[in-house]
Amino acid sequence: MASRVFGASIKRKEDPRLITGEAKYLDDLQLPGMAHAAILRSPHAHARIKSIDTSAAAAVPGVLGVFTGKDFMDVNPLPCAWQAGGVENHVNTPRVLEPEKVTFTGAGVAVVVAESRYIAEDALQLIKVNYEVLPAVVDAQKATQSGAPQIHDNAPNNVCMEWSCGDKAGTDKALGEAEVVIKERVVNQRLIPTPMETRGCIAQYLPATDEYTVWMTSQAPHVMRLLMTAFVFGIPETKMRVISPQVGGGFGAKIFLYPEYCLVTALSKKIGRPVKWAETRSENYVATTHGRDHITELEVGAKRDGTITALRVNTYANLGGILSTIAPGIPTTLYGRLLSGAYKIPNIYCHVWGVYTNTGMVDAYRGAGRPEATFVVERAVDMVANQLSMDPAEIRRKNFIPSSAFPYDPKILNGLKYDSGDYDKALGKALEMVGYQDFRKAQADARQQGRYLGIGFSSYIEMCGVAPSAWIGLPGEGWGAGLWESANVRVHLTGKVVVTSGSQSHGQGHETTTAQIVAEELGVPVEDVIVQHSDTLGTPFGYGTYGSRSASVGQVAVFNSLQKIKEKAKKLGAHLLEAAVEDVVFENGKVHVKGSPDKAKTIQELAGAAALGYSLPAGMEPFLDDTAYYDPPNCTFPFGTHICIVEVDAGTGQIDIKRYVAVDDVGKVINPMIVDGQVHGGIAQGVAQALWEGAVYDENGQLLTGSLMDYALPRADLLPSFEVGRTETPSPTNPLGVKGAGETGTIAATPAVVNAVLDALKPLGVLHIDMPMTPARVWQAIQKG
């Protein structure tokens, strides 16, 4: 085609409803007769519930019912769907309301259902709970030590799982023989995902058919239905329809099955009316999952010439008081297996303790394990460079996996291989964009004037498009299901195309990029493509949107459906053109005889003919309609180099980001504008972890950063504009050549900023500062340095 749609920065199809306020998010929905639920949450991090008196709350006019955990003993605990690392004997998951014991501040213990949200909140204050308060522990490493409070009977020393990968003996030996060994303790602090829309749920029970319709803020509505029906309620999945309305961001936190969704569903039957629960932001901070929270002891070994020979990592991963849906998979498969980064590291050993503490649940947050791995690797590489007085760009080049080595087996990926890459090219482009040599001169001049400029690198890889079912499923990586996606494409009689997909979009723009793939393949205008998703009624099963998998798995399913449609269209076209199938081609939205493009049948004509059905080849079914299920043969491995330039005020510890350059290679790009947007947002979250964000619990397990007053979400005035570039190395894993772009920014940015700050402070002898690098911490490090 003259102008390709695939690869064009077209404006998003979903935007008109979003910029006019017309889109309906969960809390915008009102059903006739709807009641409102409010949840009473534990003020203690660790306590036994001795008794609950709900009588005063129940007596408030307008209250329809007050319930506690004891009222839901017929509802099963929530499932843990990713049982990695021998977790199975130590599983503790939430119940809809905790009946006996709470293990973190914010756990639900009672619920009020009332005519209005105001009444429900008022009545909530009248519930009296008698707790026996138990001692709490919040630090994952301390929780494993003797004498620590014990949270669950089935998890001695609070250890939920112990997992390892790599070659222990080989790594020990290589470290013993290394010419340089550097040890460091790095903390990847706990973050709170904070999508701007909080969570919520509306459930309606239909007694005549014994069916539920559940609206929820979910990144994976099909999986929610599966988990709720099969595991929590023990009913056929045909008895439930789950709908994700417009979802206002997720960043991982809306993947999971939460107790509130099951609670509201159960309440809709008990009350006999539709029930809504809309999370407040202060609830969101205690009751929605957090991310990261690793304490890591790392040891890196190298030769004097900068060749890295070994990496040993021991990580304490804080899982919170109780397990969220896929919590065990994050610090294992998605972390330990990525510790080779972009480098040939011949010896790697990673050991992970998954630990219960009296804190909120920890699960996937944008990047999910991969930012933690990248932080370890990119810090380790910089530490070696610093020790050997090598240039940080040079040491990266020296250790990169060369482009000739793909597919590359890092030996810790349990059989998977990095699919494609040209790491040097991305680094080279980033160096060029930033003007590296000029910067080093400017840095030297600034130091003469007592100003501290620094440059930081992060040459990351990540793993997207999770995942081949045979690799990730039981007994491989412990994921209790497959991870394929599906899509149906229908070309209606009018030539308009409807795509239904099991993927879910909560800001990524799938309606646009999917339409671009359809337009490219079928030659129809983008406006003629409608993409439907996020409702289990009318869409084929899908595992949902997370792990940057919707392009490289979900949209490949769309592409494969389109190939089937095109095949059928070709057959029909040949029949109508009175030609042999092997003599016709499908090109630019038309089927024509090879060499005679003038005599053609358009896709619209073919769709019409297929739908009318009175002139079909013998044996052909009417309608252009096909479904594909796509299970990827491998994950995809995006990469790139991010470079950050900072200036640190040595007098105050204040950090100013002067420039931020990102070169990402996400394979083929469907819509550059959307990919750039994903990168920008990711960078902001990664920078924020380095400089501002951090969830803080006091020693009693009280969350001190429980609102946007105290949790330092970045504001517009704190960030610069980003300079974004790209290289394009197609993925050989899938026919679209795409890799995934949703998480690169978050994965790459954090170590780039930290490395920049430490580069700036090198003349002052500062080697390490914990995140977030607040002015106070930076100032203290300078004083000590």
Place this chain on the structure above:
Amino acid sequence: MKISVKINGKTVERDVDPRMLLVHFLRDELGLTGTKVGCDTSQCGSCTVHLNGEALKSCTFFAVQADGAEITTIEGLAANGSLHPMQEGFWEKHGLQCGYCTPGMIMASVAFLKKHAHPTEEDIRHGLEGNLCRCTGYHNIVAAVKAASEKMGG
């Protein structure tokens, strides 16, 4: 209490609970759900509307305080079926992803441009510091506001 408010050009009279927040009045009583609630401590700006032409976080204001005022919400911004230049700017520059902060962000940006017709990038970043976005890193929001300012003759 009885209040009378002119909302998006139409006068509305209602009896409201004195403790009802303006944002709940707009959303729950009038069904104007374009205005969002993103926090409970007045940090996020998702609930920004115009009160007598000035940007206001409608979660910090009681409905009864709005008696006699003129309010514009995101639903009232497009005139006669054509988008406001700010809405066009957000669409063209990809100034939104999940869209949840967008109504508040657009309302705040429109009010900002009234006072700063020729803003620099820095002006825009400071002008929007009361509105949080978690998706865009603000990069394309800044570009959107800049584009709108140029379109509006700034």
Place this chain on the structure above:
Amino acid sequence: MKFTGVFTFNADQQTVWEILMDTKAIAQALPGVEELIPVADEPDTWRADAKLGIAAISGTYSGRIRMSEQQPPDKYRLTVSGEGQQSIINGTTLIHLRYDEEQKKTILTWEAEASVSGKLASIGQRVISPAVKMMSGQFFKALDKQIPSEKRTS
């Protein structure tokens, strides 16, 4: 959390001690409290309901107050526990009195330790310190006002 404070009464030490032991006076001085009700079988222990506004979390808190370690007229301890608004507050205060002969004033110093849980901890933490300072100031000032003028030293 630890807090300390100083308050100066314009009265002699015995007068100050008496007012500090007067539960009616205390009830009147405690912010938001109407009455202190003695708890049966527990000496020097009272319960009370208080209407308080602490940052975003205002409402009714119910609590208990116990006096102990009394060494008239120099020293005693107040132990307070309260709950409400999905929060729990526990605190203990050691109160010392000293008479400054020169200035004819009684100087009260207090040292408190407190812990808060729940919503108040996660939302209100940052304002607890100033809130305690403000409320303790109000409390002692209100007690001071109840000292009859004839007993004042200036």
